[in-house]
Structures are given as C-alpha cells and as structure tokens.
Amino acid sequence: MAQGSVAEVKxxxxxxxxxxxxxxxxxxxxxxxxxxxxxxxxxxxxxKTELAKALSRATGRELVRLQCYEGLDEAKAMYEWNYRKxxxxxxxxxxxxWGDVQDDIxxxxxxxxxxxxxxxASPEPVVLLIDEIDKTDQEFEAMLLELLSDFQxxxxxxxxxEATTMPIVVLTSNDSRELTEALKRRCLYLWLDYPExxxxxxxxxxxxxxxxxxxxxxxxxxIRMVRDLDLKKPPSIAESIDWARTLLLMGAEDIDxxxxxxxxSIIVKHRTxxxxxxxxxxxxxxxxxxxxx
Amino acid sequence: MPxxxxxxxxxxxxxxxxKLLGFCEELRSEGVAVGTSEMLDAFAALGEVDWTRREDFRxxxxxxxxxxxxxxxxxxxxxxxxxFRTAEAEAVQRGITEHEEGAPPAGDGERFDMSELSxxxxxxxxxxxxxxxxxxxxxxxxxxxxxxxxxxxxVDVQRIRRTLGLTAGQQPPAQDGSERPPxxxxxxxxxxxxxxxxxxxxxxxxxxxLPPSRPLAELDRALPTSPTQDLAAVHRAVSQMKRRLAxxxxxxxxxxxxxxxxxxxxxxxxxxxxxxxxxxxxxxKRPRRPEIxxxxxxxxSVTSASVFFLSVLHALHDSFRKLRSFVFIExxxxxxxxxxxxxxxxxxxxxxSSEGGVADVSGYTDYGRVWLEFLEEISEDLxxxxxxxxxxxxxxxxxxxxxxxxxxxAEKAGRLFWLNPxxxxxxxxxxxxxxxxxxxxxxxxxxxTTKHLENFVNVVAGAKPAAE
Numbered sequence: 001m002a003q004g005s006v007a008e009v010k011x012x013x014x015x016x017x018x019x020x021x022x023x024x025x026x027x028x029x030x031x032x033x034x035x036x037x038x039x040x041x042x043x044x045x046x047x048k049t050e051l052a053k054a055l056s057r058a059t060g061r062e063l064v065r066l067q068c069y070e071g072l073d074e075a076k077a078m079y080e081w082n083y084r085k086x087x088x089x090x091x092x093x094x095x096x097x098w099g100d101v102q103d104d105i106x107x108x109x110x111x112x113x114x115x116x117x118x119x120x121a122s123p124e125p126v127v128l129l130i131d132e133i134d135k136t137d138q139e140f141e142a143m144l145l146e147l148l149s150d151f152q153x154x155x156x157x158x159x160x161x162e163a164t165t166m167p168i169v170v171l172t173s174n175d176s177r178e179l180t181e182a183l184k185r186r187c188l189y190l191w192l193d194y195p196e197x198x199x200x201x202x203x204x205x206x207x208x209x210x211x212x213x214x215x216x217x218x219x220x221x222x223i224r225m226v227r228d229l230d231l232k233k234p235p236s237i238a239e240s241i242d243w244a245r246t247l248l249l250m251g252a253e254d255i256d257x258x259x260x261x262x263x264x265s266i267i268v269k270h271r272t273x274x275x276x277x278x279x280x281x282x283x284x285x286x287x288x289x290x291x292x293x
Numbered sequence: 294m295p296x297x298x299x300x301x302x303x304x305x306x307x308x309x310x311x312k313l314l315g316f317c318e319e320l321r322s323e324g325v326a327v328g329t330s331e332m333l334d335a336f337a338a339l340g341e342v343d344w345t346r347r348e349d350f351r352x353x354x355x356x357x358x359x360x361x362x363x364x365x366x367x368x369x370x371x372x373x374x375x376x377f378r379t380a381e382a383e384a385v386q387r388g389i390t391e392h393e394e395g396a397p398p399a400g401d402g403e404r405f406d407m408s409e410l411s412x413x414x415x416x417x418x419x420x421x422x423x424x425x426x427x428x429x430x431x432x433x434x435x436x437x438x439x440x441x442x443x444x445x446x447x448v449d450v451q452r453i454r455r456t457l458g459l460t461a462g463q464q465p466p467a468q469d470g471s472e473r474p475p476x477x478x479x480x481x482x483x484x485x486x487x488x489x490x491x492x493x494x495x496x497x498x499x500x501x502x503l504p505p506s507r508p509l510a511e512l513d514r515a516l517p518t519s520p521t522q523d524l525a526a527v528h529r530a531v532s533q534m535k536r537r538l539a540x541x542x543x544x545x546x547x548x549x550x551x552x553x554x555x556x557x558x559x560x561x562x563x564x565x566x567x568x569x570x571x572x573x574x575x576x577x578k579r580p581r582r583p584e585i586x587x588x589x590x591x592x593x594s595v596t597s598a599s600v601f602f603l604s605v606l607h608a609l610h611d612s613f614r615k616l617r618s619f620v621f622i623e624x625x626x627x628x629x630x631x632x633x634x635x636x637x638x639x640x641x642x643x644x645x646s647s648e649g650g651v652a653d654v655s656g657y658t659d660y661g662r663v664w665l666e667f668l669e670e671i672s673e674d675l676x677x678x679x680x681x682x683x684x685x686x687x688x689x690x691x692x693x694x695x696x697x698x699x700x701x702x703a704e705k706a707g708r709l710f711w712l713n714p715x716x717x718x719x720x721x722x723x724x725x726x727x728x729x730x731x732x733x734x735x736x737x738x739x740x741x742t743t744k745h746l747e748n749f750v751n752v753v754a755g756a757k758p759a760a761e
Contacts, residue, residue: 023352027352029341030338030353033341039360083557083560086564087563090567181326188338
C-alpha cells in the first residue's frame with residue numbers, strides 16, 4: 001500500500017508510535033515509490049531499527065530481520081542446503097539412478113531459507129531489516145549487491161530466484177566504519193541524529209503519557225545537557241523514555257539534585273560517565289526542597 | 294506560487310535538468326563522488342516530491358547524492374550557494390528586480406506595525422515554518438533595512454533583530470499581559486539566517502553583481518589549522534590510496550590450513566564421494582594479519598604536521614581494516630585500539646595525547662631507540678606483503694640513528710615508505726638524519742598537504758607490486 005505523499009507517511013508513522021522528522025519521512029516515502037533500499041546511519045539509539053519496525057507496522061507488512069555480526073556469511077544470511085537431509089536421502093535412495101536422486105536432493109525441499117531468501121521469496125510484500133551492517137565485512141557487502149539492486153538471488157543449483165513483490169529494505173549502521181561505495185550507491189541515504197528539544201519531548205510524552213508537560217520538558221533539557229558532555233556512551237532516546245517512566249514510578253514532581261542522583265544510572269551506563277555527569281550536571285540542578293515545618 | 298528558485302526563475306523540467314547537472318558538476322569539483330546513477334536517482338526522487346517546498350526538495354536531493362556526513366556538509370554549502378545564486382544570477386541577467394512586479398516599495402507611506410511583525414515572527418519561529426520566516430524576513434528588511442542599511446550584512450542582521458526586540462531566552466509579557474513562551478536560541482539563529490540571506494539578495498539587486506564565490510576546496514588545502522575541515526580531504530586522498538595500493542586482499546579461500554575442521558563444508562564436499570568425508574575442509578585462520586603498519590611521530594617538533602598525520606591515520610583506519618598504527622616519540626606505543634573504538638577525530642587526538650605513553654623524560658624524538666623497539670617487539674609480524682609507512686621528520690636530536698636497525702626492518706617488510714613533513718631542502722639540516730634512512734626506503738616523500746598525499750599515492754601506485 002503506497003501512501004500518496006510525504007505528509008501521509010509521516011502521519012502513518014506517527015499513528016504507530018514513531019515520530020519521524022522530515023528527512024526520515026521523505027526518505028521512507030521515496031523508498032516506497034522508487035523501490036530503492038534505505039541506508040540509515042547515526043549514533044546508537046536514535047531510532048534506526050525502530051524506523052524499520054514502524055514502517056512494517058504502518059504498511060502492514062511483515063518484518064524480516066537479519067541481525068549482522070562479524071563473521072556473518074552467506075550460509076547464515078541467504079540460504080543453506082540441508083546437508084543432513086540430503087545425505088539421508090542419498091542413503092535411502094538405494095537402487096534409484098543418480099539422475100533422479102540429484103534432481104531430488106537439489107530441490108527446494110532441501111533448501112533452508114535464511115532471512116534474505118525469505119524476504120525475496122515471500123509471496124506477500126515484506127520489510128527487510130538488515131541491522132548493523134557495519135559489523136560485517138566488505139565481502140558480505142559485495143554479496144548483498146545483487147540482492148539490493150535487482151532483488152534477486154542466484155543459487156547455482158536452482159537458478160535465479162526473483163522477488164515477486166518489492167520488499168522495502170532498510171539497512172542500519174552505527175557508523176563504526178565506512179561502508180563501500182558500491183553499497184551506498186544503491187541506497188538512499190538517511191542520517192538520523194538526536195532529535196530537537198520539541199520533538200524529543202513529543203516522543204517522551206507519547207511513550208509516557210502520564211508525565212506532566214513541565215516535567216517532560218525539564219527531563220529533555222537535562223538529557224540534552226548530559227549529551228553535550230563528552231561521554232563514552234551518550235544517552236539515547238530509549239534511555240530518555242526509560243527515565244521518563246522511572247520518574248513516573250518514583251512519583252517525582254521535578255528533577256532536583258536528589259532525584260537526579262538516584263535515577264542517574266538509568267541514563268548513564270558507565271562508571272566514568274556517572275562521575276562526570278554527577279560533577280557537571282548534578283551541580284546545576286536545584287537542591288531538593290526541604291520539607292516545611 | 295513561489296518556487297525554491299525564487300519567484301521569477303524558470304522551474305520547468307528542461308531548465309531544471311540543466312541546473313541539476315550543473316549542481317552535480319560543482320559537487321564533483323569539490324570532491325564529492327557523484328556518479329551518473331546517483332544523478333538518475335536524484336531525478337527520479339524529484340519526480341515524486343513537491344518542489345514548492347524547499348525542505349523536501351533539498352532532502353530528496355541529499356538522500357540520493359550525499360551519502361555520508363562529510364558529503365552532506367559540502368552539499369549543504371553548495372546547495373545554498375548554487376540554488377540561491379542561480380535565481381539571483383537570472384534576475385540580474387534579465388534586469389529584474391522585485392519592484393517591477395508592482396510590489397509596494399518600502400517606506401512608501403505604509404507603516405509597518407512593529408509589534409505585529411514581531412509577534413508574527415515569533416509564531417513562525419515556534420512553528421518552525423521556514424517559508425513564512427523567509428517572507429517575514431523580507432518584510433522586516435523592507436521596513437527597517439533599506440533606509441539605514443550600513444552595507445555590512447552581519448551588522449544589519451543584528452540591528453534588525455534588536456529593533457524587533459527579539460532576543461533568545463525568556464520574553465517579557467505581551468502587550469495584552471499574557472505570557473510569552475521563551476525563544477529558543479536555535480530558532481532565533483534560523484531566523485537570522487533568513488535575514489542574512491534576504492539582505493544579501495537585496496544587496497545583489499542593488500549592486501547588480503554577484504559576490505565572487507570562493508571555491509570550497511581552497512578552504513582546506515592549506516596547512517590544517519582546523520583538523521576537521523581538512524579531514525574530509527584527507528579521507529578522500531586515503532580512499533584513493535586504498536584503491537591503488539591494492540593491499541586490500543582478503544585471504545584467498547582455502548589458501549593455508551587452519552586449525553579447525555569446518556564440518557559443514559566437509560560434509561558438503563563429502564556428498565561428492567557418496568557421503569564419505571574423504572577430503573577435510575578447514576576453517577580459515579583468524580585473526581587476519583595486518584598489512585599496513587604506520588609509525589607516526591607525535592613530538593613537538595612536528596606539532597602542526599602531526600595533527601595532519603593523525604588525520605591521515607584516522608582516515609587510514611577508516612579505509613583499511615588490516616592496519617596497525619603506532620605513535621612514537623622516544624618509545625613506541627600502539628594506538629590501533631584507540632582508532633578502532635573511536636571514530637570521532639577530536640576524541641582520538643585527545644586520547645592519544647593523554648594516554649599515548651610515548652614521551653619520556655625529555656620529550657624529544659629518539660629514532661634509533663624507536664627502531665630498536667620496533668624490531669624487537671613487532672617485526673616478527675612483518676612479511677613480504679606488509680607495507681610500513683613512517684610519518685616523521687627524522688630529527689633525532691643528536692641521538693644515535695641506528696640506521697642498520699632500520700635497514701633490517703626494511704628487509705623484513707615488503708615495502709617501506711617515509712613521509713616527511715619538511716620540504717626536501719631541510720632534510721639533513723641540523724639534526725635531521727634523513728639520508729641515513731632514506732637509502733633504505735622504497736620511497737621518501739615530503740608531505741604536509743593533501744596534495745602531497747595524493748602525489749604519494751600516485752607514485753606508490755605506479756611502483757611495482759609488493760614481492761609475493
């Protein structure tokens with residue numbers, strides 16, 4: 001189901017709980033219309049994977065996910081022959097001629113389909129998420145090229161498998177290494193960064209609706225202060241949401257120094273970072289109000 | 294209806310195609326790799342997008358043409374200049390000014406209500422409505438700008454802003470006593486940008502000339518004072534180097550025996566022999582052997598150059614996976630991990646200077662000792678396919694150069710190159726012992742700008758490949 005305009009895409013995404021900014025909505029729209037894959041880069045935790053999930057919910061397509069890691073190869077990503085079954089078949093073949101057996105063991109019954117193959121061969125349209133592609137190596141990227149440009153996979157024994165429905169392909173990268181030119185050329189590029197204050201507030205309020213507005217604003221301001229520091233791992237949007245929920249549970253009404261130090265470990269996850277944040281941001285917050293009388 | 298090119302410029306397909314091609318040409322001249330396929334994608338994307346919205350137009354172009362953050366930066370600068378200037382250039386060519394359309398000229402009996410204008414601008418800033426802000430900027434200039442303009446754009450921008458009473462932060466209550474929301478600094482900067490742009494347009498109209506456009510490349514060709522600017526140029530030079538050095542071979546499959554049997558492949562091979570595993574297949578050996586070793590001098594005698602060298606190292610790490618890098622002053626210290634875990638250049642530079650652990654008491658380079666340490670600790674890993682690159686000025690402060698140790702390193706490595714941040718004239722002057730080392734190198738080059746780096750790449754690419 002193709003949406004008619006960028007605004008509609010934005011609304012559809014918002015409808016399933018993902019607040020996209022203009023570039024994200026535009027690129028998602030173009031991806032559907034042009035049938036090109038999308039390469040999403042950005043710091044960790046800004047919603048790259050979420051975008052793919054939201055797209056799948058918004059368009060009603062199933063999500064096929066390939067999580068990449070170092071050492072991922074074709075057998076785990078594309079397809080693999082079920083060797084054991086094939087061996088058994090040969091053993092059980094007995095007197096049958098080799099010709100028959102050969103046709104049999106290289107049929108689709110003996111083929112184990114992995115995520116990429118599933119996405120291509122699926123009769124229903126899907127969203128294919130290739131997560132953290134920067135963890136793989138260049139050989140893997142080279143292998144993806146045929147898939148990304150023509151949406152087909154070549155299996156030597158079976159021939160070419162072409163996609164009957166056009167999948168929406170989203171590749172995410174944490175920007176830990178530079179991807180090959182050939183890969184980038186085939187994709188539309190989107191850089192997702194930490195959101196602006198207003199939008200982050202909206203996101204926080206969407207996921208923690210009971211949080212009062214002033215508190216939400218204060219929360220986002222403090223988080224932005226924390227992000228400006230030179231941390232090992234700056235807090236991501238997911239952590240903002242977690243913190244919002246924590247504050248709700250704590251019943252806090254404002255973020256004073258005490259609340260902050262108590263709940264700091266929700267947003268800051270390294271020992272050295274905690275010290276730094278306590279020192280720089282903690283002092284800027286107000287002292288807790290002393291109980292009167 | 295205004296288009297992104299301004300009210301008068303021709304926005305139809307024939308004109309647009311030519312303009313876009315021109316834009317891509319300019320991008321290429323600034324070093325952004327824009328191929329034909331990207332341009333075709335750009336046209337296809339524009340076909341789906343509403344051009345009247347500047348944001349959508351720009352984002353659609355960016356998504357298909359600028360495929361990294363560095364490229365995006367160049368894209369932004371050029372986009373502003375190209376599409377902005379093109380409209381203006383057309384206007385100047387045709388001798389059109391806005392007044393000819395019958396728009397009311399400024400200060401002509403119409404008195405603008407300042408507080409109304411101020412309110413409208415506040416609303417537009419809150420809403421983030423770029424188009425509205427642009428129109429309001431024009432109005433503001435028409436009201437206040439022309440009469441007492443100082444001619445200097447920056448000054449005028451600030452003056453207009455102050456006259457309108459727009460400051461960031463908390464706001465005094467409105468005339469009717471209601472509270473006004475505070476103005477975000479970023480929003481205000483955005484509005485100032487619009488003011489600036491419109492003032493420049495005005496200036497162009499009045500003077501009927503375009504301000505000269507300075508090629509961006511000039512900005513970062515000189516000795517880098519700000520590493521981040523030059524970083525992009527260095528990255529580009531290094532990715533060229535990567536393509537041409539051709540040491541980026543992955544291990545040939547099944548080349549050497551690993552230690553572990555790969556069951557899956559063995560079983561697959563056994564199908565050919567009726568299920569009997571006659572041939573064992575092995576897992577390829579890991580970890581991979583690095584093919585490039587870089588040694589970088591980070592002492593004070595090469596400070597400005599060492600920033601450049603560090604950016605070269607940074608770029609190398611990005612392009613080559615099999616790379617080990619070391620910094621040295623009096624001792625050697627391996628910094629491969631620092632580069633692996635950190636991609637931001639500023640962070641890397643800071644980490645190296647603080648945790649480098651290479652300086653000793655005096656802080657002056659001791660090349661002889663460095664070679665001894667290198668030979669002892671690291672040179673067993675060298676093989677005929679390795680390339681060693683030394684970045685330094687060979688000023689060994691009167692210490693023993695140990696050229697023979699260097700010679701042994703040169704023998705072990707397949708190729709050895711030296712990049713010197715000083716001009717050739719200075720080599721061997723004072724305490725520089727360049728000649729002692731030069732004779733053992735496969736090539737010694739002067740290198741302190743990206744031009745030299747490209748030169749190095751060319752020479753190296755023309756050289757015969759490493760001994761197999």
